[in-house]
Amino acid sequence: MSDMKETIRNFIQSDIANDNESISYDTPLMSSGIIDSITALQLVSFLEDTFKIEFQPHEVDQENLETIDTIAKFVASKQSGV
Amino acid sequence: MKQVKNWVIITALLILIVAAEWIYHFSGSIQLLSLLGLSVIICLLLQTKAQKYATLVLIFGFLAASFWFLPLKQFLSFTAIFTITGVFITRSKIPRIFKYGLLLLYLIIIVFLKFQIPLYIYKGIQLSMILLMFRALIYLYDIQFLKSHNPKSFDFFYLGIYTNIPAPFFPVIDYKSLNPSNIFNPDTTDILRGLNIVLRGIVHLIAYRLIYQYFVPGLDDVDDAVSAFHYLVTSYLMIMRMSGLLWLSVGFFYLMGIRLPDIFQNYFLASGFDDFWRRINIYWKNFMLKIFYYPIFFKLKKFGFQKAVVFTTFSLFIISWLLHIYQALIISGHYNFRLTDALFWVVFGLLVCSVQIVPSISKNFLSKNTYLASVRKTLGIVTTFLTITILWSIWMSPNFWDWKILMQLLFSFSLQEFSIFLIGTLILVFVGAYFYLFLGKYDKPRPTTGKVSAFEVTFNSLIVALSILFFMVGERGYFDPKLNTSFSKFVQNPLNANDKDKQFDGYYDQIIDDNANKVLSNANTGKALEQWKKLSDTEILKSTDNILLKELKPNISESFKKFTFSTNEYGFRDKFYSENKPDSTLRFILLGGSIEMGSGVSDDETFESVAESSLNKLDSIPQIEIINMACSSRNIIHDLYVLDNQTDSFHPDGIIMFHHEREWHAICNYFGKLYREGKASQLYPEIKNILDKYPHLENASNWGRKTLLKDQKMEIMAAMYSRIKSIAKARNLKILWIYLPEITNVSASLDTSLLKLVDGNEFYVCDYSQIFDGYTRDSLLTSSFDTHPNREGHAIIAARLKNDLINFVKKYKNNE
Numbered sequence: 001m002s003d004m005k006e007t008i009r010n011f012i013q014s015d016i017a018n019d020n021e022s023i024s025y026d027t028p029l030m031s032s033g034i035i036d037s038i039t040a041l042q043l044v045s046f047l048e049d050t051f052k053i054e055f056q057p058h059e060v061d062q063e064n065l066e067t068i069d070t071i072a073k074f075v076a077s078k079q080s081g082v
Numbered sequence: 083m084k085q086v087k088n089w090v091i092i093t094a095l096l097i098l099i100v101a102a103e104w105i106y107h108f109s110g111s112i113q114l115l116s117l118l119g120l121s122v123i124i125c126l127l128l129q130t131k132a133q134k135y136a137t138l139v140l141i142f143g144f145l146a147a148s149f150w151f152l153p154l155k156q157f158l159s160f161t162a163i164f165t166i167t168g169v170f171i172t173r174s175k176i177p178r179i180f181k182y183g184l185l186l187l188y189l190i191i192i193v194f195l196k197f198q199i200p201l202y203i204y205k206g207i208q209l210s211m212i213l214l215m216f217r218a219l220i221y222l223y224d225i226q227f228l229k230s231h232n233p234k235s236f237d238f239f240y241l242g243i244y245t246n247i248p249a250p251f252f253p254v255i256d257y258k259s260l261n262p263s264n265i266f267n268p269d270t271t272d273i274l275r276g277l278n279i280v281l282r283g284i285v286h287l288i289a290y291r292l293i294y295q296y297f298v299p300g301l302d303d304v305d306d307a308v309s310a311f312h313y314l315v316t317s318y319l320m321i322m323r324m325s326g327l328l329w330l331s332v333g334f335f336y337l338m339g340i341r342l343p344d345i346f347q348n349y350f351l352a353s354g355f356d357d358f359w360r361r362i363n364i365y366w367k368n369f370m371l372k373i374f375y376y377p378i379f380f381k382l383k384k385f386g387f388q389k390a391v392v393f394t395t396f397s398l399f400i401i402s403w404l405l406h407i408y409q410a411l412i413i414s415g416h417y418n419f420r421l422t423d424a425l426f427w428v429v430f431g432l433l434v435c436s437v438q439i440v441p442s443i444s445k446n447f448l449s450k451n452t453y454l455a456s457v458r459k460t461l462g463i464v465t466t467f468l469t470i471t472i473l474w475s476i477w478m479s480p481n482f483w484d485w486k487i488l489m490q491l492l493f494s495f496s497l498q499e500f501s502i503f504l505i506g507t508l509i510l511v512f513v514g515a516y517f518y519l520f521l522g523k524y525d526k527p528r529p530t531t532g533k534v535s536a537f538e539v540t541f542n543s544l545i546v547a548l549s550i551l552f553f554m555v556g557e558r559g560y561f562d563p564k565l566n567t568s569f570s571k572f573v574q575n576p577l578n579a580n581d582k583d584k585q586f587d588g589y590y591d592q593i594i595d596d597n598a599n600k601v602l603s604n605a606n607t608g609k610a611l612e613q614w615k616k617l618s619d620t621e622i623l624k625s626t627d628n629i630l631l632k633e634l635k636p637n638i639s640e641s642f643k644k645f646t647f648s649t650n651e652y653g654f655r656d657k658f659y660s661e662n663k664p665d666s667t668l669r670f671i672l673l674g675g676s677i678e679m680g681s682g683v684s685d686d687e688t689f690e691s692v693a694e695s696s697l698n699k700l701d702s703i704p705q706i707e708i709i710n711m712a713c714s715s716r717n718i719i720h721d722l723y724v725l726d727n728q729t730d731s732f733h734p735d736g737i738i739m740f741h742h743e744r745e746w747h748a749i750c751n752y753f754g755k756l757y758r759e760g761k762a763s764q765l766y767p768e769i770k771n772i773l774d775k776y777p778h779l780e781n782a783s784n785w786g787r788k789t790l791l792k793d794q795k796m797e798i799m800a801a802m803y804s805r806i807k808s809i810a811k812a813r814n815l816k817i818l819w820i821y822l823p824e825i826t827n828v829s830a831s832l833d834t835s836l837l838k839l840v841d842g843n844e845f846y847v848c849d850y851s852q853i854f855d856g857y858t859r860d861s862l863l864t865s866s867f868d869t870h871p872n873r874e875g876h877a878i879i880a881a882r883l884k885n886d887l888i889n890f891v892k893k894y895k896n897n898e
Contacts, residue, residue: 037371057376058227
């Protein structure tokens with residue numbers, strides 16, 4: 001799980017956030033505006049490719065993508081088929 | 083201790099809000115005070131054991147608000163229709179398609195069956211749809227994917243949010259993000275935050291009113307690049323009315339313990355088109371993303387990420403346009419397709435898509451806390467602001483031709499004007515960059531929980547308190563009269579020049595008919611307006627195919643605007659006069675429109691009638707007769723026709739003609755109507771020859787026509803007066819020409835070129851520019867929504883006319 005979180009964090013830090021924004025596992029991403037509609041889709045594509053999961057449109061929301069913790073939890077639940 | 087402090091602040095904020103709304107009525111038909119009163123009761127109930135039944139408390143709010151804001155019949159029909167629909171949507175197990183079908187059925191009824199079903203049932207369906215139009219779509223989408231269902235009473239509350247009842251323009255609240263388990267328990271911080279948001283809304287509305295009353299130039303003054311730029315910027319700034327009203331709605335949610343995120347984020351500081359889309363009406367953006375954007379993107383992503391994003395983004399703006407049509411259909415019952423609407427959404431969509439395609443400057447560069455990055459950011463802000471200003475003007479233009487004329491004016495700048503604009507913009511960018519360097523860090527979404535910003539509460543309170551203080555100082559007469567008159571505009575918020583023009587065009591008659599909410603939410607005003615019919619909607623006006631003539635029916639006695647309205651056997655609003663003039667009597671014929679006819683006063687109160695009676699009490703002059711041949715909606719072209727064809731048989735000695743401030747406006751409006759109806763060929767040839775040089779006269783709005791014809795104004799007026807002069811000369815008639823300003827115009831003056839023109843025609847000219855000075859202007863109006871003079875207004879005109887007629891008679895007697 002921590003590897004997964006780190007992989008996600010690295011992606012967000014390098015491809016989405018800027019250098020000034022230090023991203024931790026509980027940094028709000030959507031409500032703070034770090035992730036917007038387009039970058040949410042970039043993140044979803046990254047998660048689908050990296051973790052071999054498939055998102056549904058309604059899953060692209062704050063409930064699943066608000067922090068790295070919630071993203072990792074969501075990806076894990078997808079992988080386990082829950 | 084903290085709780086006590088919070089309650090003290092809450093009480094102070096409540097007092098400020100109530101006082102400001104009481105004085106200024108910022109919220110208009112939303113009726114903030116009623117909503118606030120109800121919300122405070124609900125908020126207090128939620129502090130007690132009733133919290134256990136929170137959703138029931140809020141359903142009580144729904145019933146109370148419906149009962150308070152609606153007339154009884156509409157209340158019954160609305161609550162019945164909404165409850166049945168709500169139960170059908172939330173409880174029935176039938177497929178979703180049938181639920182959408184019911185909404186579609188309501189839409190069809192609203193658009194096509196307005197006059198076929200009883201009005202209270204129609205209004206009940208319409209208001210139900212106003213509440214359901216977007217939330218039902220969100221609800222039906224979200225419940226497909228919910229892991230656990232919310233209580234049905236919560237669903238009913240969500241669909242029928244009571245604060246939406248008087249406010250058809252309402253935030254698109256998301257369903258999924260409202261979790262009933264952690265809301266409906268507002269603590270003092272929530273209440274404080276909610277009231278602060280309401281105050282924020284009021285600050286926006288104060289800014290809006292300042293701009294509306296003092297800064298937006300009248301369209302008649304927009305005739306070059308600088309004034310066009312001024313008009314565009316101030317028109318865009320009036321968007322603050324929308325944000326103010328939506329902030330008020332969001333603030334009320336906190337009083338229910340519902341912690342909603344910001345609906346706007348400093349939209350004037352958007353540094354790109356996509357950034358603007360992110361900051362303006364955030365709930366709408368989120369609704370569009372959830373219901374349309376992500377589903378479309380997932381269908382298209384097989385074509386590649388970039389292509390799918392661009393196509394989806396563009397389609398989002400087309401859907402936004404269609405949804406605005408849907409919204410307009412529900413609120414007004416009809417929609418006129420406008421090229422400008424389509425153009426606005428397409429151009430906006432293309433601009434946002436262009437941001438996805440064109441590589442942007444590195445995010446890291448922009449995020450650096452350096453002056454250079456700040457300059458780049460500020461440049462983006464200024465460029466976006468200016469572009470959105472132009473884009474906004476497309477949406478706001480009544481038609482494409484007007485917008486084209488506005489753009490032609492904007493780009494008619496001289497080199498000097500452009501240089502000043504460029505230098506001003508650069509100064510703004512470089513100075514603004516300094517501010518942004520230090521303050522930019524605060525430009526981010528506010529938290530929905532935790533400490534409320536003391537700075538913002540203080541700032542908002544100060545602005546609102548200042549507005550109250552100004553009122554108190556003004557009330558006690560500490561302002562000098564000029565400032566007091568100017569400030570009274572802010573307090574009373576009369577229509578500004580542009581809206582007055584729309585009123586004269588019949589725009590408000592249409593709005594009054596169409597805006598269901600206005601009638602729903604304010605039954606008394608609605609009732610009063612229903613009695614306030616236009617002359618053309620009564621039996622008083624005679625129908626005629628002659629475009630040069632408007633006539634009253636003969637021998638009628640009706641009630642018009644609550645006053646007796648009678649005509650003689652010739653169809654004049656006057657007593658009977660035989661065609662043969664009695665000996666030793668001077669006879670005048672009064673020509674003119676609604677003011678001269680006496681719209682809004684009874685038969686014996688028209689200035690013509692009052693002046694005639696008082697003149698005949700004098701011994702110093704011969705017996706005087708004034709025959710009132712005026713009729714509503716006439717302009718100088720009609721007057722000319724009447725003079726030429728109807729006056730001769732009465733053997734007048736003189737003609738009294740009035741020229742009004744809006745004469746040119748009325749004439750251009752009339753030209754537009756003639757061209758739209760294909761009747762322009764009936765115009766006087768010298769006028770038609772001038773007009774035929776201008777294509778699209780029928781398509782442009784009246785402002786567009788006035789702008790196109792502004793260089794021909796004097797030529798057209800001269801042609802009319804030249805004909806009048808010839809007729810007068812041939813029949814040995816003397817013309818008394820009077821300039822009468824509008825009552826509400828405190829700085830009226832007679833146009834010097836017009837004065838020169840009528841002087842040149844040897845008319846006896848009287849300038850009434852200052853006739854209403856020294857009077858409380860509003861006390862001279864027929865009503866708050868009708869600017870015709872009332873009895874007192876007519877008496878003032880009569881007194882002046884009496885004196886002028888004495889001098890007029892003496893002058894011509896001496897000459898004889």
